Amino acid sequence: LVAPRPFQRKQAWPIPTNKNSAISPPLLSEGQNPAKLLPCSGALLQELSFDHTSRRMMARRPGAGEERPWKLAEHARLGKGKVVGVVVLDGWGEAPPDPFNCIHVADTPTLDALKKVSASLFSHAASSVRFGSVPTCGCRSFACVVAWQGAPERWRLIKAHGTAVGLPTDDDMGNSEVGHNALGAGQIYAQGAKLVDLALASGKIYEGEGFKYIQQSFETGTLHLIGLLSDGGVHSRIDQLQLLLKGASEHGAKRIRVHILTDGRDVLDGSSVTFVETLENDLAKLREKGVDARIASGGGRMYVTMDRYENDWQVVKRGWDAQVLGETPHKFPSALEAVKKLRDDPKANDQYLPPFVVLDESGKPVGPIVDGDAVVTFNFRADRMVMLAKALEYEDFDKFDRVRFPRIRYAGMLQYDGELKLPSHYLVAPPEIERTSGEYL
Ligand SMILES: O=C(O)[C@@H](CO)OP(=O)(O)O
Numbered sequence: 001l002v003a004p005r006p007f008q009r010k011q012a013w014p015i016p017t018n019k020n021s022a023i024s025p026p027l028l029s030e031g032q033n034p035a036k037l038l039p040c041s042g043a044l045l046q047e048l049s050f051d052h053t054s055r056r057m058m059a060r061r062p063g064a065g066e067e068r069p070w071k072l073a074e075h076a077r078l079g080k081g082k083v084v085g086v087v088v089l090d091g092w093g094e095a096p097p098d099p100f101n102c103i104h105v106a107d108t109p110t111l112d113a114l115k116k117v118s119a120s121l122f123s124h125a126a127s128s129v130r131f132g133s134v135p136t137c138g139c140r141s142f143a144c145v146v147a148w149q150g151a152p153e154r155w156r157l158i159k160a161h162g163t164a165v166g167l168p169t170d171d172d173m174g175n176s177e178v179g180h181n182a183l184g185a186g187q188i189y190a191q192g193a194k195l196v197d198l199a200l201a202s203g204k205i206y207e208g209e210g211f212k213y214i215q216q217s218f219e220t221g222t223l224h225l226i227g228l229l230s231d232g233g234v235h236s237r238i239d240q241l242q243l244l245l246k247g248a249s250e251h252g253a254k255r256i257r258v259h260i261l262t263d264g265r266d267v268l269d270g271s272s273v274t275f276v277e278t279l280e281n282d283l284a285k286l287r288e289k290g291v292d293a294r295i296a297s298g299g300g301r302m303y304v305t306m307d308r309y310e311n312d313w314q315v316v317k318r319g320w321d322a323q324v325l326g327e328t329p330h331k332f333p334s335a336l337e338a339v340k341k342l343r344d345d346p347k348a349n350d351q352y353l354p355p356f357v358v359l360d361e362s363g364k365p366v367g368p369i370v371d372g373d374a375v376v377t378f379n380f381r382a383d384r385m386v387m388l389a390k391a392l393e394y395e396d397f398d399k400f401d402r403v404r405f406p407r408i409r410y411a412g413m414l415q416y417d418g419e420l421k422l423p424s425h426y427l428v429a430p431p432e433i434e435r436t437s438g439e440y441l
C-alpha cells in the first residue's frame with residue numbers, strides 16, 4: 001500500500017512542558033498549504049497558526065496573564081456540526097507486503113472498499129480526519145489507521161509506535177495503552193517507558209518522594225521488586241530493572257528480592273530462560289559486592305499477577321501466595337531451574353508458567369514479603385498492575401483472602417491509576433497533560 005505523504009516528519013515534536021509551550025509539529029515541505037495539511041496528532045486540537053519563517057505550525061503563545069482560549073481554529077474545508085467518528089483497529093498495522101505479513105495476505109474487503117469509495121459517500125464522515133488520524137492503539141508494525149480525507153487522498157498512514165506516540169525510540173512497538181494515552185491526550189508526550197528512562201538516566205528517580213519513602217525500609221527490611229521480566233518494552237524493560245537494582249543497592253538497599261513474571265507475549269516464547277540467566281548474573285554481581293540479592297518467586301504473566309480490569313482475581317492471588325506468603329506447589333532451589341523444569345511440560349509456555357518460589361538451603365522460601373519490607377512494582381504500564389497495587393495497598397480488601405497483610409512501604413514505578421491515586425507512592429511522577437482531547441470534545 002502506498003500512502004500519500006502530505007507532510008514529512010523531520011524531527012520529533014518537543015513535549016510541551018507547560019501551558020505556554022509552543023507545540024512544534026513537523027516541518028512542512030516547500031509549497032505545501034498548511035491549512036490543508038494539518039498533521040496527524042492531537043495538536044490539531046490546539047490553537048495553531050502557521051509560522052512562515054520556521055515553516056512550522058505553532059501553538060499561539062498567550063501573553064502574560066492571558067488565558068489560552070479554548071476555541072479551535074476552524075478547519076479550512078470541513079463544515080461545522082458534522083459527526084466525528086474515531087474507529088480504532090486494534091492490532092492493525094502496515095508493513096512491507098510479503099508472505100509473512102498477515103494483513104497483506106488476508107482478505108480485507110471492507111478496508112479495501114473503504115479506501116476505494118467515492119469521497120462524496122464519505123463527506124458526512126470526512127470530519128473524522130481531524131481526529132481519526134490521531135495515532136491509535138495496538139498497532140505493532142510501523143503504521144496504521146485510515147482517515148477519510150476527501151478525494152484524492154482519502155486515507156493516509158500514521159505512526160502508532162515509537163517516538164510518534166512518545167515512546168523512547170522508534171524501535172519501540174506500539175500497544176493499546178500508549179495508543180489510548182495518545183488519543184486521550186491529543187498530543188505527543190513522554191509515555192511511561194520514556195519517563196522512567198529519563199528518571200533513571202538523570203538519577204532523579206532516587207531523589208523523588210517515592211524512592212525516599214521506600215528507602216526508609218532499607219536499613220532493616222528487604223526491598224522486593226515485582227514485575228515483568230523481558231525486554232518487550234510494553235509493560236516493563238529488563239534494562240530498567242537492572243538500573244534500578246544497581247541504583248537501589250548504591251542507595252542503601254542491602255537485601256533485595258526479585259519476584260519475576262515471565263513474558264512470552266511481547267517477546268518470543270522460551271526467552272524467559274535467557275532473561276532469568278541475565279538477571280541471575282546481575283544478582284550474583286550484586287552479591288559479590290555484599291548485597292544479599294536473589295530471585296524469590298516467579299510465574300507466567302497471564303497466570304500469575306498480571307490480570308487486568310478485575311477479570312480474574314485468582315491470577316493475582318496466585319502471585320500473592322508466591323510473593324507474599326511464599327507458598328506454592330512448585331518449589332525450586334533457583335529461578336533458573338524453576339523456569340527450565342516448568343517449561344519441560346510440553347504444554348507449558350512462558351505466559352502461563354505456574355507460580356513457584358525459590359527455597360534456601362534449609363528449605364525455606366528465600367523472600368516472602370513481611371512487615372517492614374519495601375515493595376516496588378517495576379512495570380511502567382498501568383493496566384496489569386492496578387489489581388496487585390490494590391492488594392498491596394488497600395486496608396479493606398475482599399477480592400481474595402490475603403491470609404497475611406504485611407505492613408510494607410509500597411511504591412509503583414508510576415502511579416497506575418490517577419483517579420484512585422493508586423498507588424499513593426510512586427518512583428516516577430506522571431506527566432501533567434493539559435488540554436486533553438476529551439476536554440476539547
Ligand atoms: O496484553 C497486553 O497486556 C498487551 C501486550 O503485552 O497487549 P495490548 O497492548 O494489546 O493490551
